[in-house]
Amino acid sequence: MAPEFTNEQLDYVNSSIEEHTFLEACPGSGKTEVVAAKVAKEIGSWKNNPGGLAALSFANSATDELTIRVSKYIPYGRGIFPHFLGTFDSFIYKNIVSPLSIELTGYLGENSDASIRIVEPSANLGYRTKYSFARRGQVHAHHYSFNLINGSVVFDTGEPELDRVFNSTVLKDWEYQHLVETKNKMLKGGFATYRDIETLAVDALSQDKYQHFVNLLVKRYPLIIIDECQDLSEEQLTILQILADKGTKLHFVGDLHQAIYGFRDVEPAKVKKFVNDNYFNKLQLTRNFRSCQNIVNLCAKLTGRVGIVGDVSWLKPRCIIVQYNSCPTELTDIFKELCNGFHNNVVVSRGHSILRKFQTSVDQPNNIQKLALAVKLYDPKDMEFLNQSLQYFSEFLRYHLKESYKPSSFNCPQSIDSNLLWRKFLSDSLNYLIRNNLQKMDITWSNWTTTAKLLIRSLPKQCFCPEGIVSVLASLEAVNLASPSGSAKFEVASSLGTAKTPSLSYRKSTIHGAKGETHDITIVVSSDRAGKDSHWKSWLNDPDSEAARFAYVASSRPKEFLIWAVKKLKPLEKKQLEAVGFKII
Numbered sequence: 001m002a003p004e005f006t007n008e009q010l011d012y013v014n015s016s017i018e019e020h021t022f023l024e025a026c027p028g029s030g031k032t033e034v035v036a037a038k039v040a041k042e043i044g045s046w047k048n049n050p051g052g053l054a055a056l057s058f059a060n061s062a063t064d065e066l067t068i069r070v071s072k073y074i075p076y077g078r079g080i081f082p083h084f085l086g087t088f089d090s091f092i093y094k095n096i097v098s099p100l101s102i103e104l105t106g107y108l109g110e111n112s113d114a115s116i117r118i119v120e121p122s123a124n125l126g127y128r129t130k131y132s133f134a135r136r137g138q139v140h141a142h143h144y145s146f147n148l149i150n151g152s153v154v155f156d157t158g159e160p161e162l163d164r165v166f167n168s169t170v171l172k173d174w175e176y177q178h179l180v181e182t183k184n185k186m187l188k189g190g191f192a193t194y195r196d197i198e199t200l201a202v203d204a205l206s207q208d209k210y211q212h213f214v215n216l217l218v219k220r221y222p223l224i225i226i227d228e229c230q231d232l233s234e235e236q237l238t239i240l241q242i243l244a245d246k247g248t249k250l251h252f253v254g255d256l257h258q259a260i261y262g263f264r265d266v267e268p269a270k271v272k273k274f275v276n277d278n279y280f281n282k283l284q285l286t287r288n289f290r291s292c293q294n295i296v297n298l299c300a301k302l303t304g305r306v307g308i309v310g311d312v313s314w315l316k317p318r319c320i321i322v323q324y325n326s327c328p329t330e331l332t333d334i335f336k337e338l339c340n341g342f343h344n345n346v347v348v349s350r351g352h353s354i355l356r357k358f359q360t361s362v363d364q365p366n367n368i369q370k371l372a373l374a375v376k377l378y379d380p381k382d383m384e385f386l387n388q389s390l391q392y393f394s395e396f397l398r399y400h401l402k403e404s405y406k407p408s409s410f411n412c413p414q415s416i417d418s419n420l421l422w423r424k425f426l427s428d429s430l431n432y433l434i435r436n437n438l439q440k441m442d443i444t445w446s447n448w449t450t451t452a453k454l455l456i457r458s459l460p461k462q463c464f465c466p467e468g469i470v471s472v473l474a475s476l477e478a479v480n481l482a483s484p485s486g487s488a489k490f491e492v493a494s495s496l497g498t499a500k501t502p503s504l505s506y507r508k509s510t511i512h513g514a515k516g517e518t519h520d521i522t523i524v525v526s527s528d529r530a531g532k533d534s535h536w537k538s539w540l541n542d543p544d545s546e547a548a549r550f551a552y553v554a555s556s557r558p559k560e561f562l563i564w565a566v567k568k569l570k571p572l573e574k575k576q577l578e579a580v581g582f583k584i585i
């Protein structure tokens with residue numbers, strides 16, 4: 001049942017759709033429920049047919065959640081057309097790039113279908129440059145994109161080290177031109193990355209010849225509501241500015257202090273400037289229904305976001321520091337003690353490498369190791385093992401499939417509508433691999449990989465593989481698997497580590513993954529080396545930094561207790577953490 005709204009929440013639900021509005025919502029303020037109520041109210045009283053409103057989020061999971069909540073308010077059986085609920089990416093793909101795709105890309109399609117296929121960096125796609133770049137070889141056309149706003153090329157090869165080299169190289173004119181030509185070949189072949197779609201949209205909307213199209217688009221969507229507006233990139237803001245200039249009204253809902261997507265050019269300062277430049281009406285949600293006041297006060301110190309009212313205030317400490325000597329897994333027993341009696345406890349860290357310390361002795365598994373871990377951990381009776389196993393297996397498949405995917409739904413390919421069907425397929429496949437002895441790991445990587453290759457190649461032919469999935473799996477039929485480099489003669493079992501049991505059974509998540517969640521207790525694990533945004537010192541350094549926002553997002557998840565796990569502290573460091581509101585034990 002929907003909660004009884006506060007005055008602040010009602011102010012937004014009843015706000016005018018004739019003016020740009022920014023609803024600044026603190027963590028735990030019931031933002032999703034409020035956006036759902038607003039969308040439902042406007043749909044219920046909509047008078048702008050055949051135009052509709054668009055309510056956009058940044059993840060499929062957020063769209064699913066919004067759709068479920070909106071449908072509670074809408075009479076049974078009534079569809080939502082002419083309105084659009086979806087991700088920002090799908091909005092521009094369907095409403096801007098698809099209608100113009102033949103003109104924009106030159107792709108004529110096959111069998112009267114000219115839809116562009118979206119590809120991820122992990123896809124195997126043949127389009128690549130003729131020449132080598134930065135002495136690192138040829139570059140694939142789906143491993144870079146263009147930022148039309150600052151004229152730069154952004155490389156995203158899936159390998160951070162390579163990206164660093166490419167992104168810091170100053171390109172000569174002919175190199176830039178060569179990249180443009182290679183990209184155009186890929187587009188003409190009917191493929192694009194999501195960033196290409198954005199570039200095509202910015203390019204089209206800025207051209208004089210498409211201004212009639214822009215006018216129609218504004219009539220089609222006179223109102224656009226953006227959930228989690230802090231995640232808007234500069235290009236996305238440019239698209240919205242073009243629409244706003246022609247008359248679309250914008251409602252932004254979000255929390256600039258929770259902006260943690262700097263790696264894809266997201267800067268909360270730019271969103272703030274956009275809001276100011278366009279004279280947005282400003283509303284606020286300042287009541288945090290999730291966390292106790294002790295946690296709210298601590299979060300206020302991290303980013304300087306003050307004036308938030310939380311739940312009850314406790315006399316006993318609710319924000320706790322625990323210390324490890326060399327590895328956070330030493331703290332397992334202390335975590336268990338502190339979390340005793342609470343159920344929804346989550347270990348959170350900036351990156352996967354810390355979380356994996358709690359899971360397996362392989363720190364950063366490569367693709368074949370992921371397959372082996374998926375098989376090894378598969379245990380239908382244990383949810384944690386099962387989830388971890390499905391996750392590894394989905395990452396393994398993602399690497400080999402030419403598809404874009406939904407990361408929060410076990411990397412379900414975008415072209416498969418049902419996440420459930422995909423999950424069932426993953427589970428059936430693992431069962432099949434295990435029935436065929438792949439869990440036998442006291443053999444060499446070389447032998448194990450040979451068997452694994454034949455089994456993976458045969459997956460699309462199995463009767464448990466539904467029709468809708470078979471075509472997506474086509475590239476598996478010729479897949480090649482190789483042992484981890486230099487390990488062909490080593491035994492699989494011993495190189496993966498002997499302990500199957502993860503040392504801590506709580507769910508583990510990166511800060512990005514935990515965004516939007518509510519926990520009883522959140523254990524935020526800092527890395528042991530200072531100087532990186534995964535270390536607590538960076539989190540406290542500058543309230544305006546992205547590192548502080550990482551700490552803010554992670555620390556605003558718990559209802560009951562916030563625990564930071566840090567490397568053994570010196571006396572001055574203890575004082576620094578106590579000053580923020582922590583009790584050190």
Ligand SMILES: Nc1ncnc2c1ncn2[C@@H]1O[C@H](COP(=O)(O)OP(=O)(O)OP(=O)(O)O)[C@@H](O)[C@H]1O
Binds near residue numbers: 031
């Ligand atoms: N008016 C209200 N009265 C009581 N509880 C409420 C009210 N509004 C929202 N809540 C509850 O507050 C909790 C937090 O809401 P929600 O998870 O939607 O927060 P959020 O604003 O999306 O937070 P974040 O930005 O941190 O992800 C939910 O359990 C929700 O039911």
